[in-house]
Amino acid sequence: MAAKQPVTILVPFCYRAIDYSTTENLLRTCEGIPVGKVIFSYLEGAESLLDYFYRLKDFVIDNDVDVVLALSDIATLVQSALVREFPSRLKGPSVESSFLAYHKVYTSQYLDPDTDPSSHGVLDLDSKTLLEDADVLLKRLKLPAFAKVPCGDASQGVWKISSAGQLTDVLGAVGQLNERHYSQNEHISSATFMRDFLQKVLDVDHYPMVLRDTIIVEPYIDAPAKVCVDGCVYNKEILHWAISDSLHWPGQDIPFQGSYMPSTLSDTIQRRLWGGFDKVVGRMVDHGFNNQFVHVEYFILADGQIKLIEVNARMSGNLSGLYAACLSGPPPLQALLGLCCGVRPALPAPTGxxxxxxxxxxxxxxxxxxxxxxxxxxxxxxxxxxxxxxxxxxxxxxxxxxxxxxxxxxxxxxxxxxxxxxxxxxxxxxxxxxxxxxxxxxx
Incomplete structure (x- = not known):
């Protein structure tokens, strides 16, 4: 049911360079949900993620926060931890389900229904035999290959590897990133910034790679197309939102960046994508995912089959402007507010x-x-x-x-x-x- 009293909304992990006036206006004009305070929260100085979580926990209590609105991957992790602390007050996903989307090693192991463990490998940067391990892995996988940090997004922390020397250079670069603060490094779960938080909220014995400096190596896929598939979960019900196509930049090592709508894919491939989406998100729901958006990316192979790339436990900020123009009905931000207030969103339709x-x-x-x-x-x-x-x-x-x-x-x-x-x-x-x-x- 929609809220009757004005709700107080906390939006964690905001960026000071961004003007959030449009975001606040969208939240305040959400039909059926009166909004009181909208509080945009920022990371302070050299604050660790655990310090930030404790500060937000006190903030929820002191300000009677009703909704934690997570708009980024790391914000969803914090939202999940706060939901666990205040289960009668806040709605959102479980820590484990958010983590499985956040960390690509475990995304592959737990969420991908078509994963082949032999098709990729994980290198431990703390291993005393790292270079030997890399050599053995490349002989098994062949070149070219992708190398990825386990928690990257927006194609950051992804490299095309064409030689053993290139992989050695990447391993060195990733190792140097480890001790940087969040403002310079938000993609390494084992970094000092994140480590204490994850040890508190997650069973790290069950997910040991989370505290290791790792990099994923997998075969390079020269796919002709890449897409984003978005939906959400309302009270464990999986809802479909939209499919968008990625811009293709031939000749680039990472040849997809940017998106457009409406999708130009055939109905057959779009049905295949929604089927794959339901399987992935169904596994997330099994691990406690609820009342949040899901953004899933796939390669479309030359034969029309699909290959999971990554899963993000939040709405896509990059696509919000596309949805506003191409889809009718409330924008995802208002739908997300509804999910956090127990309101099933109305599904969108194309505008043309x-x-x-x-x-x-x-x-x-x-x-x-x-x-x-x-x-x-x-x-x-x-x-x-x-x-x-x-x-x-x-x-x-x-x-x-x-x-x-x-x-x-x-x-x-x-x-x-x-x-x-x-x-x-x-x-x-x-x-x-x-x-x-x-x-x-x-x-």
Missing amino acids: RAALNLPLQVHDNYTGKVRDMVNLSEVEILKGDSDVKITWIMAFDDEFLPGKVEFAKIWTYGKTPDDAKKKCREVTRRLVKKQEQLKFNFH
């Missing part, structure tokens, strides 16, 4: 409009400030274009760092996907000074 999303990322070796990449005068002009939306991930004075390469997200709209692509090409040319430094760019 097309939309595209492209994260703006610089090459890994680029150094400098964000303002050096951006035509600031165009920022203001583009705000008046109804077919364009830009969200800034970094402040203009922020410095690019290893692993910190995404500075903005662009959404463009049109009657067809081709119209949206044409508009995106125009916007990036106007907005970005150094076109050659963009990792993904329409030429």
